Amino acid sequence: MNRKTKKIAAGLLGGLMAMSLAACGGNASPGGSTAAGGSGSSGSGGGSTIELAISKSSQDSIFVQQDLLDSFEKETGIKVNLQLLPAEQTSTVLQTKLAVDETPDIIQYNLASATTDLNLERNFEILDNEPWVSRLENKEVLSAYGHVYSFHLSQDTGMQGVVYNKDMFKELGLTVPTNFEEFLAVCEKIKAAGITPVFMPFKDNWAANVWPAAAFADYAEKNDPTLFEDINANKKKWSDVPAFADILQQQYEVYEKGYTNGDILSDSYDMAVGKFLNKEVAMMFMGDWLIQNVNDNDPNMNLGVFPIPYAPDAKLGASPLGGQLFIPKKAKNMQGAKKFFEYAARKDVAQKIIDEQKFVSNFSDVTTPELPEYKQEIVDNYITPKKTVLTVDAHMLVDRSELYRLLQDEFAGGIDAQGVLSGWDEKFAQLMKDKEVEGF
Amino acid sequence: MKISRKLYSYYLVWPALLIYCVFFVVPAIAGLYYSFTDWRLDRIGIKFIGWDNFERIFTDKTLLLAIKNTLIFAVATVIGKNLLGLALAVGLNMKLKTRNLLRAIFYSPSILSILVISIVFTPMLRSEGTINRIFESVGLGFLSQNWLTDPQIVIWTVAAVSIWQHAGFQMAIYLAGLQSIPKDYYEAATIDGAGAWRSFRSITLPLLLPALNINLMLTLIGGLKVFSEVFVLTGGGPGNASQVVGTIILRSFGEGSWGLGTAVNTLLFAAVTIIAIPLLIFMRRKEVSE
Numbered sequence: 139m140n141r142k143t144k145k146i147a148a149g150l151l152g153g154l155m156a157m158s159l160a161a162c163g164g165n166a167s168p169g170g171s172t173a174a175g176g177s178g179s180s181g182s183g184g185g186s187t188i189e190l191a192i193s194k195s196s197q198d199s200i201f202v203q204q205d206l207l208d209s210f211e212k213e214t215g216i217k218v219n220l221q222l223l224p225a226e227q228t229s230t231v232l233q234t235k236l237a238v239d240e241t242p243d244i245i246q247y248n249l250a251s252a253t254t255d256l257n258l259e260r261n262f263e264i265l266d267n268e269p270w271v272s273r274l275e276n277k278e279v280l281s282a283y284g285h286v287y288s289f290h291l292s293q294d295t296g297m298q299g300v301v302y303n304k305d306m307f308k309e310l311g312l313t314v315p316t317n318f319e320e321f322l323a324v325c326e327k328i329k330a331a332g333i334t335p336v337f338m339p340f341k342d343n344w345a346a347n348v349w350p351a352a353a354f355a356d357y358a359e360k361n362d363p364t365l366f367e368d369i370n371a372n373k374k375k376w377s378d379v380p381a382f383a384d385i386l387q388q389q390y391e392v393y394e395k396g397y398t399n400g401d402i403l404s405d406s407y408d409m410a411v412g413k414f415l416n417k418e419v420a421m422m423f424m425g426d427w428l429i430q431n432v433n434d435n436d437p438n439m440n441l442g443v444f445p446i447p448y449a450p451d452a453k454l455g456a457s458p459l460g461g462q463l464f465i466p467k468k469a470k471n472m473q474g475a476k477k478f479f480e481y482a483a484r485k486d487v488a489q490k491i492i493d494e495q496k497f498v499s500n501f502s503d504v505t506t507p508e509l510p511e512y513k514q515e516i517v518d519n520y521i522t523p524k525k526t527v528l529t530v531d532a533h534m535l536v537d538r539s540e541l542y543r544l545l546q547d548e549f550a551g552g553i554d555a556q557g558v559l560s561g562w563d564e565k566f567a568q569l570m571k572d573k574e575v576e577g578f
Numbered sequence: 579m580k581i582s583r584k585l586y587s588y589y590l591v592w593p594a595l596l597i598y599c600v601f602f603v604v605p606a607i608a609g610l611y612y613s614f615t616d617w618r619l620d621r622i623g624i625k626f627i628g629w630d631n632f633e634r635i636f637t638d639k640t641l642l643l644a645i646k647n648t649l650i651f652a653v654a655t656v657i658g659k660n661l662l663g664l665a666l667a668v669g670l671n672m673k674l675k676t677r678n679l680l681r682a683i684f685y686s687p688s689i690l691s692i693l694v695i696s697i698v699f700t701p702m703l704r705s706e707g708t709i710n711r712i713f714e715s716v717g718l719g720f721l722s723q724n725w726l727t728d729p730q731i732v733i734w735t736v737a738a739v740s741i742w743q744h745a746g747f748q749m750a751i752y753l754a755g756l757q758s759i760p761k762d763y764y765e766a767a768t769i770d771g772a773g774a775w776r777s778f779r780s781i782t783l784p785l786l787l788p789a790l791n792i793n794l795m796l797t798l799i800g801g802l803k804v805f806s807e808v809f810v811l812t813g814g815g816p817g818n819a820s821q822v823v824g825t826i827i828l829r830s831f832g833e834g835s836w837g838l839g840t841a842v843n844t845l846l847f848a849a850v851t852i853i854a855i856p857l858l859i860f861m862r863r864k865e866v867s868e
Contacts, residue, residue: 230832233619255834257620343815403727403816404704537833547817552729564639572618572835 187217188474190463191232191242195225199246199461200291200491201482210481216474229255236261241466243475248460253282254537262287263465268476270483273501279459280500288462289479291488291504292497296425297443297516298352298455298529304440306333306420314444318388321447325397328420336392337410337419338402338549345407346545347538348423349389350382351529352455353448357381359527366533369566372577376566377559385448386555389423390548402549411435425457429512442512445525453527454520536569606847613841619834631841641842644821647733651808651822652801654734658741659797660790663748668778670749671756681753688747696810699739700726726812729819733808736820740807744800748793755789756782791861795854802850 192202200206207218221242223231229251235241236256245256252258264285265271271286276293280286300321307313310331315321325335340346358365361381368374376382392398399405399419413419414432422428429441445452465475481487488504491497496513499506509517520526531538544558544565553561570578613631615624635641670681687695702708703725710722725735759782767777783790805824808814814821814829821829823846830839 233834237619260620260622341815343817401705401724401727403724404700539829539833543815543817546815547729547819550727550729550816550819552817552819569833573620 186215186471186474187219188244188469188471188478189219189221189242190244190246190478191221191223191235192246193225193228194222195228196246196461197222200495201246201463206482206487206491209487210478214474214477214481216471216477218478232256236466236468239468241468241470243465243469243471244478245464245466246461247464248458249280249282249288249462250458250460250531250534252288252462252464254535258282258287258464261466261468263467263469263472265289265465265479269480270501273483273503275500275502280462288464289483290459290462291482291492291500292495293459293500294498294513295459296427296457297520297526298348298425298457299423299443299445300421300447301424301426301428301441301443302421303414303417303419304442306417315447317447317450322392322395322397325392325395325421329397333417334399334413334419335397335421336399337405337413337422338393338398339405339407339410339422340402340546340549341404341406343542343546345424346389346549347542348425348455349446349448350385350545351457351531352446352527353385353388353452354382354530355455355527355533356446356452357385357449359453366530370533370535370570370575372567372570375559375563377556377563379559382559383555386545386548386558388448390555393549403546414439414441426512426516430510433510433512442515445520453525454516455529456526457529458532535575536566536573540565540569609840609847610844612837613844615837617837617840619836624837627837631838632845634838635842635845640818640821641826643818644823644826647820648802648804648822648824650733651737651740651804652798654737655740655744655801655804656794656797658737659745659748660793662741662745663793664752664786664790666745666749667752667756668782671753681749685746685750687743690743692743692806692810695739695743700811703735727816729816732812732816732820733822736807736811739811740804744797748797751789751793751796752786755786759785787861787865791858791865794861795858798857799850799854802846802853 190202192199196202202218202220211217228247232245232247233256241261247256249258252262256262264287265280266286268286270289271277274280274286277286279293279295280288280290302314306328310327312324312327315324328335338345357379362368362379365374365379369376393402399413410422410424410428411431414422414428415436423446426443429443432439432441443454445454463479465472465479469475482491483501485501485503488499488501492499492504493507496507496509498509498517508514541558541562544553544561547553547561548555548558567578612624614626614628616627616630617624635645666684670677670684674680704710705722705724705727707725709725713719713721723731726732763781763785764777767781772780803824804822805828808820808822808825809828812820814825823842827839827842827846830836830842
């Protein structure tokens with residue numbers, strides 16, 4: 139290579155590097171400009187499109203049903219384009235899209251996870267002044283940091299506890315256990331009848347969190363109401379609470395005593411419906427959505443849910459509402475996105491969806507239809523007498539994946555209950571520090 | 579007519595050089611820079627934080643476990659794939675009627691997608707799966723294990739699956755090497771009274787060194803960069819028991835810790851370079867010509 143060529147090559151290389159570094163830096167630091175209002179190009183008019191990003195695993199969401207999208211387009215002229223994201227990468231893809239300003243106009247996500255995974259305050263539009271907000275019965279399920287950030291028609295949060303086969307209990311002459319000793323006795327009788335008492339699909343490590351998430355919350359509400367505030371301010375640690383270790387140990391005991399499926403770390407959540415349908419198992423620590431899934435396959439299955447029996451008179455865990463819609467601050471067609479919310483919230487449209495889905499309506503002028511039996515029982519026995527408690531997930535400010543891994547490790551024999559808590563303390567502190575939460 | 583000394587101009591290298599720079603050199607240099615920053619999903623702006631990310635890598639128990647697992651996987655697969663590959667190559671270089679069929683059979687796993695292999699192996703490796711049942715049926719029940727859920731052995735199981743999949747590929751390279759060794763050497767050795775082992779040690783091995791070098795490099799670099807096998811078979815679990823550097827990088831990016839993820843990646847790049855290049859130079863020196 140002669141000198142001239144070398145010079146040109148060096149110059150070109152240098153230029154390229156500088157350009158790429160500048161480009162990366164630019165993307166990484168969007169500079170805090172909010173671009174609120176999104177005075178978008180396509181504005182409020184007919185003929186425009188809005189992009190709606192949703193996880194593939196949520197494809198059955200009511201907001202992406204074709205007849206809703208078609209009727210919305212017919213009325214407003216706005217077409218909704220769906221962006222289906224791979225289930226296991228939904229958060230990563232959305233994080234990246236938000237970071238590089240390639241935002242969809244609407245995102246479906248869970249509110250609690252959006253606050254920990256997607257930086258709600260920085261990335262999403264506040265919806266306090268939208269016309270449908272004044273008709274909401276329960277603003278809380280759509281709000282964070284004192285503002286309405288999301289949209290949904292339902293206020294029915296999933297209930298978490300022990301899902302059980304009521305017919306099986308009846309046949310074996312069992313009653314719902316109200317404390318841990320009674321629960322173990324029930325397990326023993328079911329086992330003696332040749333049925334697996336509890337199905338633990340802990341290959342999916344999040345499933346190991348249902349027992350502690352409800353029990354921790356109930357314990358804190360009754361014994362130390364400011365516990366989660368203290369933990370989030372680094373005044374207390376998870377491992378400082380002996381009852382937490384006891385609760386984790388109880389779940390392990392159920393496994394240790396042989397009351398579960400044999401290979402809990404190889405069995406996954408998607409096997410659960412089949413296990414109940416085949417009457418192979420009697421109980422599972424899970425949310426009431428499982429009952430709906432089982433009944434979709436066999437409406438004659440008679441399942442119910444009772445609170446995690448870690449202590450007497452425990453309350454039923456209520457998970458934060460999921461599947462809300464959000465509008466990113468940098469949505470290109472913000473007006474179109476807002477119109478979509480207005481349309482779905484309109485009395486006649488909302489009533490039709492709520493009737494079909496048997497939702498608990500969140501709009502004062504939209505009536506709730508007759509609920510399925512199991513749901514009516516939850517309403518009568520737990521929601522109306524206020525015997526529910528928001529699970530720990532509602533208090534957690536950071537990503538919980540590592541906690542799930544630690545719980546799984548407990549069942550793999552890697553660590554004990556106390557080890558789970560001290561391991562989580564370490565990771566929790568690191569995540570809170572990364573998030574720049576005061577006190578860490 | 580004057581014939582140009584050079585057939586092609588150097589300018590023809592530019593398109594390739596440009597692509598190489600844009601898609602490798604620049605990201606590598608940018609990655610090196612970002613590994614010294616606190617680049618995060620939920621931060622506005624990027625701060626230079628010196629060696630903090632690397633300090634975290636070497637103090638975080640999970641990250642240390644991932645490094646240990648990566649080394650175990652790399653060493654186990656280098657040894658396993660090469661020993662098995664060489665044994666298969668020597669065996670299938672002999673005059674057998676079913677030689678071509680057997681070569682195809684042993685090579686075939688390496689063209690399968692790792693996802694397919696995961697779907698086949700995951701049920702087989704369950705505690706009541708085929709492998710344990712076979713052990714029990716032949717009276718070796720004591721060898722039954724929780725292959726994918728016992729934290730003590732899970733990384734070895736993943737390594738074994740990888741060896742099963744790729745040994746056939748290594749075999750193909752060794753076979754090519756074996757077929758390039760002239761038969762006369764063996765005939766001369768036989769006349770001189772050398773046995774099979776002596777012929778293997780004094781003729782086959784030295785002349786097979788180029789193939790051995792390629793195989794060692796490929797398996798070592800592949801072993802240190804392991805990701806897909808762990809991701810599809812265990813997802814790094816149970817707990818964090820089978821995390822490797824590759825899965826930690828994915829996890830760090832998933833958590834929004836982009837600076838940390840880039841630092842782990844930089845470390846992996848450095849480790850592969852530091853281990854592979856001296857080994858390559860050392861092995862090259864050992865090569866002999868016919």
